[in-house]
Amino acid sequence: MAIEIPLKEEQVMLKKMARDFLAAESPKTFVRKMMADEVGYSPELWKKMAGLGWQGLVFPEEFGGSAMSFRDLTILCEEMGRAVLPGPFYSTVILVGLPILEFGTDAQKKEFLPKIANGDIVCTLAALEESGDLYADDIHFKAKPRGAEYILNGTKLFVTDAKATDYYLLAARTRRTENPEDGITLFMVGAKEWGVYVTNMTIMDQTRKQYEVRFTNVPVSAKNIIGEVHKGWPILQQIALKACAALSAEMVGVGETAMEMTIDYLKNRQAFGVVIGSFQALKHKAADMYVAMEYSRSLMEWASECVKENDPDAAIAVAMAKANCGDAVKFVTDAGVQLHGGIGFTWDHDMHLYFKRGRYNDTAFGDGNYHKEWIARKLETNIM
Amino acid sequence: MTSGDTKKLDALREEVRAFLGKNLPANWGTPAYKAPEQGSPEATTLSKSFTKKLYEAGYTGFGVPAKFGGVERPPQEIAVIRQELGRRGYPMPNVGLGRLVVDTLLQWGTDEQKKRFIPGILSGQVHWIEGFSEPNAGSDLAGVQCTAVKKGDKWVINGQKCWTSGWDYGEWGFLLCKSDPQAPRHRNLTFFLFDCSTKGFSRKPLRQMTGEAHAQYGELFFDDMEITDDLRVGEVGRGWYVSMTTLIAERGGGQVGAASGEAGLQGLQGARSLGGVDDLIELAQNTKHFGQTAWDDAGVRRRIAQFAIENEAQRAYGVRLGALIRSGNASGNEASMSKLTRTEQGKREGDFACELLATYSQVLRGDPRAVNNGNYVYTMMFSRGTTIYMGTSEICRNILSERILGLPRGQ
Numbered sequence: 001m002a003i004e005i006p007l008k009e010e011q012v013m014l015k016k017m018a019r020d021f022l023a024a025e026s027p028k029t030f031v032r033k034m035m036a037d038e039v040g041y042s043p044e045l046w047k048k049m050a051g052l053g054w055q056g057l058v059f060p061e062e063f064g065g066s067a068m069s070f071r072d073l074t075i076l077c078e079e080m081g082r083a084v085l086p087g088p089f090y091s092t093v094i095l096v097g098l099p100i101l102e103f104g105t106d107a108q109k110k111e112f113l114p115k116i117a118n119g120d121i122v123c124t125l126a127a128l129e130e131s132g133d134l135y136a137d138d139i140h141f142k143a144k145p146r147g148a149e150y151i152l153n154g155t156k157l158f159v160t161d162a163k164a165t166d167y168y169l170l171a172a173r174t175r176r177t178e179n180p181e182d183g184i185t186l187f188m189v190g191a192k193e194w195g196v197y198v199t200n201m202t203i204m205d206q207t208r209k210q211y212e213v214r215f216t217n218v219p220v221s222a223k224n225i226i227g228e229v230h231k232g233w234p235i236l237q238q239i240a241l242k243a244c245a246a247l248s249a250e251m252v253g254v255g256e257t258a259m260e261m262t263i264d265y266l267k268n269r270q271a272f273g274v275v276i277g278s279f280q281a282l283k284h285k286a287a288d289m290y291v292a293m294e295y296s297r298s299l300m301e302w303a304s305e306c307v308k309e310n311d312p313d314a315a316i317a318v319a320m321a322k323a324n325c326g327d328a329v330k331f332v333t334d335a336g337v338q339l340h341g342g343i344g345f346t347w348d349h350d351m352h353l354y355f356k357r358g359r360y361n362d363t364a365f366g367d368g369n370y371h372k373e374w375i376a377r378k379l380e381t382n383i384m
Numbered sequence: 385m386t387s388g389d390t391k392k393l394d395a396l397r398e399e400v401r402a403f404l405g406k407n408l409p410a411n412w413g414t415p416a417y418k419a420p421e422q423g424s425p426e427a428t429t430l431s432k433s434f435t436k437k438l439y440e441a442g443y444t445g446f447g448v449p450a451k452f453g454g455v456e457r458p459p460q461e462i463a464v465i466r467q468e469l470g471r472r473g474y475p476m477p478n479v480g481l482g483r484l485v486v487d488t489l490l491q492w493g494t495d496e497q498k499k500r501f502i503p504g505i506l507s508g509q510v511h512w513i514e515g516f517s518e519p520n521a522g523s524d525l526a527g528v529q530c531t532a533v534k535k536g537d538k539w540v541i542n543g544q545k546c547w548t549s550g551w552d553y554g555e556w557g558f559l560l561c562k563s564d565p566q567a568p569r570h571r572n573l574t575f576f577l578f579d580c581s582t583k584g585f586s587r588k589p590l591r592q593m594t595g596e597a598h599a600q601y602g603e604l605f606f607d608d609m610e611i612t613d614d615l616r617v618g619e620v621g622r623g624w625y626v627s628m629t630t631l632i633a634e635r636g637g638g639q640v641g642a643a644s645g646e647a648g649l650q651g652l653q654g655a656r657s658l659g660g661v662d663d664l665i666e667l668a669q670n671t672k673h674f675g676q677t678a679w680d681d682a683g684v685r686r687r688i689a690q691f692a693i694e695n696e697a698q699r700a701y702g703v704r705l706g707a708l709i710r711s712g713n714a715s716g717n718e719a720s721m722s723k724l725t726r727t728e729q730g731k732r733e734g735d736f737a738c739e740l741l742a743t744y745s746q747v748l749r750g751d752p753r754a755v756n757n758g759n760y761v762y763t764m765m766f767s768r769g770t771t772i773y774m775g776t777s778e779i780c781r782n783i784l785s786e787r788i789l790g791l792p793r794g795q
Contacts, residue, residue, distance in 0.1 A: 128743065131672065132742055132743030132744050133673065133742060133743060135674075135675075137675070157753070158743055158746070201747060201751055201753065202747065202748045202749070202750045202751035202754070202758075203746050203747060203748065203751075204745075204746050204747075204748055204761060204765070205746065210746070212753075270520075271521075271522070271523055271524035271527065272523075272524045272527070279778070281778050281781065281782075282778070330735070334731070334768065337593070337768045337772075338768070338771055338772060338776070338777070341522045341523065341772055341776065342517065342522050342546070342547050342769075342772055342773070343519075344768075344772070345592055345593055345768055345769040345772055346590060346591065346592055346593065347591035347592055347593055347595060348591065349593075351593075352593035355593070355768075359738075359745070359746070360746060363742055363743050363745055363746060364743075367739065367742060369673070369739060370673065370742070373673075373674055
C-alpha cells in the first residue's frame with residue numbers, strides 16, 4: 001500500500017526478514033508477557049537478534065558489525081514499531097552504540113562495540129532530570145573530579161531499560177558557566193556499581209520500561225568519558241538527532257500497522273446489514289489515516305537518508321519528520337480505537353499497544369510542539 | 385417575583401445550608417477529609433445513606449410526579465437547592481443508570497412499575513445496570529441477539545451483553561431482547577427489567593485500555609434466566625421505541641434531567657467557574673518549555689480560551705435545551721449534539737493537557753511523580769471510550785444530519 005523511495009534489493013530482504021522474524025519471535029502474547037515483566041525483555045531473543053547482526057548493523061566489521069547504513073537501521077526500527085517490540089534495542093544501539101561509534105576513542109570502541117554487537121551487553125542513556133525535557137540548563141546532576149576519577153551524585157528520570165542495562169551513558173555537569181551548554185560531560189558508568197539505585201516509574205507504554213535512577217557517590221574513571229570533558233552537549237544533540245530519526249521510523253511502523261488493522265476491521269465488521277467500511281464517514285476517516293501515514297513515511301525516509309549522508313539539512317529534516325510522525329501516529333491510533341468501536345477500547349484488543357507506543361515515541365526527545373518551535377527559529381535564521 | 389417569594393427562597397437557602405452542615409461527613413471539603421475509595425462498601429454506604437436523607441428532605445427527586453415518589457417544587461426552589469448542593473459538593477447518589485430507568489418508566493411503564501421502582505432510585509437505594517450493547521450489536525442496537533421467549537407467564541432470557549458500566553454493583557438491570565425472530569427490524573424487540581439476583585444471571589469484568597485493576601465495564605450472561613411478565617416495560621415488540629427514550633435520557637435529553645437543570649450533560653453548575661479552564665491555566669502557568677512558561681505562549685493562551693468558549697457554549701445550550709425539553713417540544717435528537725461535542729472536546733482537552741505535560745504525560749496515577757495524581761493522563765486515555773459509548777460520534781452525526789436536518793439516509 002505504501003509508496004517507498006525504492007529500496008535496494010538487500011534492503012527489501014532485510015525488511016522482509018525482520019518482519020518475519022519479529023512476527024515469529026515477538027507475537028502479541030510475548031509483548032503482553034513483557035508488559036507484565038519487571039525487566040521487560042527476553043535475553044534469549046536479544047541473543048537471537050545479535051545472531052542476525054542487528055545490534056551491530058552499522059558498526060564496522062572490525063567491531064563485529066555488518067557495516068550497513070543508518071537507513072538500513074531505520075528499516076529495522078520500522079519493523080520493531082510494527083511489532084511493538086519490547087526490549088532495549090533502541091536504548092542500546094541508538095542511544096549508546098551510535099555515539100560511542102561516532103565519538104569514542106579507539107580503546108572505547110574496542111571495549112564496548114563488539115560486546116554490543118554480540119548481544120553481550122545492554123546499555124542505555126541517562127540524561128533527563130526533573131523537567132523531563134532535554135535542555136542543557138536542566139542538567140544539574142553533578143560529577144566532581146577526584147584525581148583520575150569523578151564522583152557522581154544525582155538522579156536521572158525516564159531512563160529506559162535501566163533494569164536490563166549493564167552500562168549507563170550518563171550526562172552529568174562537571175562545571176557551570178553562563179553558558180549552560182558548557183560543562184556537560186558524558187560518562188559510561190557500570191550499572192552494577194554500588195550506589196546506583198533503580199526505581200520503577202509507572203508508565204503508560206508498558207512495552208518500553210522507564211525508571212528513576214539515583215546515583216550516590218558513584219565513582220567513574222576519567223577514561224570512561226565519551227568525547228571531551230565539559231563538551232558533552234554537542235554529543236547529546238547528535239544522540240537526539242539519531243534518536244528522533246529512529247523514533248520516527250518506529251512511529252511509521254506503529255501507525256501503518258494500526259491503520260492496516262483498522263482497514264481490515266472495516267472490511268469485515270458488519271452492522272446495519274452491511275460491511276461498515278461502506279459508510280462514507282468511515283471511508284473518509286480511513287483516507288485521512290492513509291494520507292497522514294504517507295506523508296509521515298515520506299518525511300521519515302527523507303530524514304533517514306539525510307542522516308545517512310550527513311546532509312546539512314539533516315537536523316531540520318529530522319525535526320520535521322519527528323513532529324509530523326508524532327502528530328500522525330496520535331491521529332491514526334486515535335482513529336484506530338474509534339473505528340473499532342467498543343472493542344478498540346478494550347485491554348485485550350491490540351490497538352492500545354499501538355496507541356501507547358505511539359505516544360511514547362511522540363513525547364520522547366521532543367514532541368511536535370517542541371520541534372515546530374525549533375523549526376520556526378531555524379527557518380528564521382535562514383532568511384536573515 | 386415578590387419580596388415574599390425572595391424571603392421564601394432565602395429561607396430555603398438557609399435550610400439547605402443547615403442540612404448540609406448537619407449531614408455532610410466530618411471535615412467534608414477540607415484536606416483532612418478522606419473520601420472512601422470509589423466502589424468500596426464504605427462509599428456505597430455513604431452514598432446510600434446521604435441520598436436517602438437528601439430525598440427525605442426534598443432536595444432531590446425532581447421532574448417526577450409526587451404520586452410516583454418524586455419531589456415537586458417550583459423551578460426557582462430547585463435552582464436554589466442545586467446551587468447550594470453544587471457550592472459545597474456532596475456524596476453523589478450511586479444508582480448507576482437508575483435515572484434512565486426513571487425516564488423510561490415515566491414514559492412507558494405501568495403505574496405499578498413506577499411506584500415500585502422509582503422511589504428506590506430517587507432515594508439512592510438501588511443501583512441499576514444497562515443491558516443493551518452486545519459483541520455483535522453496538523451502534524446497530526436494533527440488531528441485538530439476546531432472546532426472550534415467552535413460557536407461560538414468564539419470559540426466558542438467553543444471551544450476552546457487554547459494555548455494562550458498574551457491572552458489579554448492579555442490583556437491578558434493564559434489558560433489550562429479541563422477542564420475535566419473525567417480525568421485521570425495530571418491531572421484534574421487547575424491553576425488560578430484571579433482578580440481578582435471579583438464577584441464570586452471571587457477570588464478569590471487561591478490562592479497558594486505561595488498564596485499571598478494577599474494571600468499570602463488564603459483560604452480562606443470561607442462561608435460561610426466567611423473569612415474570614410484570615417486569616416487561618411497554619408492549620411486546622415495542623422495545624425499540626422504549627429504548628429510544630432510554631438512550632435520549634442517557635445523552636442528556638431526558639425529562640428528569642431537564643427538570644433538575646441538567647439538560648445536555650452539564651451536571652451541577654454551582655461548582656464550576658466561568659469557562660471551566662482554571663486547572664488548564666494553572667497547568668500552563670506551572671509548565672516550562674524553551675525557558676518560558678506555557679502560559680507565556682500566545683498559542684497556548686488562545687487554545688485555552690477556545691476551550692472556555694466551548695464550555696460556555698455547551699452550558700448555554702443546556703439552558704436552551706432544558707427549556708425546550710420542559711416545554712415538550714424537544715425531539716430527543718438534540719441530545720446527540722451535546723453528547724457529540726462534549727466528548728470530542730474532552731478528547732482535545734485531554735490531549736492538550738498531555739501536550740503541556742510533555743514527557744510527564746507518560747506517568748500514570750500511582751507513580752509518586754505523576755502530575756495531579758495522573759488524572760490528566762487517565763482522562764486522556766479514558767476520553768477515547770467516550771466518543772464510542774452512548775452513541776458513537778459517527779452515529780451522533782448521522783442523527784443530526786438525518787433526523788434534524790432531514791438529509792437523506794444512505795451511506
